[in-house]
Amino acid sequence: xxxxxxxxxxxxxxxxxxxxxxxxxxxxxxxxxxxxxxxxxxxxxxxxxxxxxxxxxxxxxxxxxxxxxxxxxxxxxxxxxxxxxxxxxxxxxxxxxxxxxxxxxxxxxxxxxxx
Amino acid sequence: xxxxxxxxxxxxxxxxxxxxxxxxxxxxxxxxxxxxxxxxxxxxxxxxxxxxxxxxxxxxxxxxxxxxxxxxxxxxxxxxxxxxxxxxxxxxxxxxxxxxxxxxxxxxxxxx
Numbered sequence: 181x182x183x184x185x186x187x188x189x190x191x192x193x194x195x196x197x198x199x200x201x202x203x204x205x206x207x208x209x210x211x212x213x214x215x216x217x218x219x220x221x222x223x224x225x226x227x228x229x230x231x232x233x234x235x236x237x238x239x240x241x242x243x244x245x246x247x248x249x250x251x252x253x254x255x256x257x258x259x260x261x262x263x264x265x266x267x268x269x270x271x272x273x274x275x276x277x278x279x280x281x282x283x284x285x286x287x288x289x290x291x292x293x294x295x
Numbered sequence: 296x297x298x299x300x301x302x303x304x305x306x307x308x309x310x311x312x313x314x315x316x317x318x319x320x321x322x323x324x325x326x327x328x329x330x331x332x333x334x335x336x337x338x339x340x341x342x343x344x345x346x347x348x349x350x351x352x353x354x355x356x357x358x359x360x361x362x363x364x365x366x367x368x369x370x371x372x373x374x375x376x377x378x379x380x381x382x383x384x385x386x387x388x389x390x391x392x393x394x395x396x397x398x399x400x401x402x403x404x405x406x407x
Contacts (some may be wrong), residue, residue, distance in 0.1 A: 184338070213394060215376065222299070222397035223339070223385065239394065271338050281327055281346075282389045286338030 182206075184287035186272050192293045193262055201290045203272030209285070210252050211278030214239075216241045217269045217289070226270075229255060230278040260293045297323035299387050301398035309406050314375045315399045318385030319369040323396070325387030328368045329361055333382045333400065342383075343370075375405045 185204045189250050205212050205228055211254075215223040225239035229249040240246070245295045249255040269291050273284040300319045318328065325366045327346045327348050331339035343360045345368065352359050358371040372379050380401045386395040 211393065215397075220303070220399065222301075222399040223386075223395075225394035225396070228394050236392075236394065240300070274340070277395050280388065283329075283341040283342060283344075286340070288336070292351065295348050 184272055184274055184285055186270075186287040186290050188290060191292075192295065194295055195264060196261055198258065198260045199262055199292065201206055201259075201270050201272075201292070203255045203287060204258070205253070205255070205272070205274030206285055209274035209276055211275045212255050213273045213275075213283070213284060214247055214255070215271045215273065216255050217271055219268070223271060226257070230277075243257045259292075262292075264294050267292055267294045268289065296300055297321070297387070297396055299323070299396050300387055300397035301383075303314055303401070304342045305397055305402040305404055306347055307404045309407060310376060312375055314372040314379065314405070316370040316385075316403065318370065320368075320387055321346045323366075323387060324363075325396070326390045327388050328359070328361060329386045329388060329395065329396055330357075330368075330370050331384040331386060333384055339384055358359050358361050370377050371390075372403070377407050379403060 187202045203226040212229045219264045227234040227247045244260045269289040270287045273286045275282040298321045330342045331340040360369045382400040384400040385398040
């Protein structure tokens with residue numbers, strides 16, 4: 181079906197507010213990844229979901245960040261009490277089975293600006 | 296910590312020439328490397344994968360090499376076109392960990 185979709189495409193918020201970012205993976209893909217891309221930098225891994233397994237949260241930068249995934253579908257990344265350094269593009273990707281070497285298919289990202 | 300490094304300076308070349316982009320890795324022995332293309336305002340798009348036991352991979356005008364002695368991968372685009380202008384990202388992967396380690400990317404500008 182369609183590719184990975186993310187919403188909103190842009191989000192401006194004030195420091196201290198909470199934000200929720202949404203990702204709809206490709207239908208049938210069991211693995212889902214969240215990455216953060218700061219301006220001019222590479223992608224930084226945040227969290228990985230695979231089927232019903234416990235998520236790999238090793239990349240989450242602080243306890244203000246959390247993510248959930250409903251079954252093998254939509255995922256939500258939540259940032260609580262946002263800080264200016266959270267400003268970045270948040271990219272979601274999915275892959276078929278989460279196997280090594282699998283291609284990751286990326287969404288267009290959510291551009292978050294914290295004022 | 297494990298790092299993937301790419302030249303942060305933009306690469307400007309003339310149409311028709313071969314573009315060569317470099318990816319170096321430190322404190323790290325990736326089992327494979329993937330190369331992605333990223334256009335402004337878009338997510339990365341997968342191009343090629345090369346495993347540590349492979350010296351070279353080709354796909355149409357693209358060629359990638361993997362040198363485990365130099366800890367380096369080179370990405371070549373032959374007969375470059377203005378449409379090849381984009382940022383190219385190198386990413387390392389392990390057999391155990393599913394998340395990729397990305398470099399910061401190199402911006403390629405092909406002049407007509």
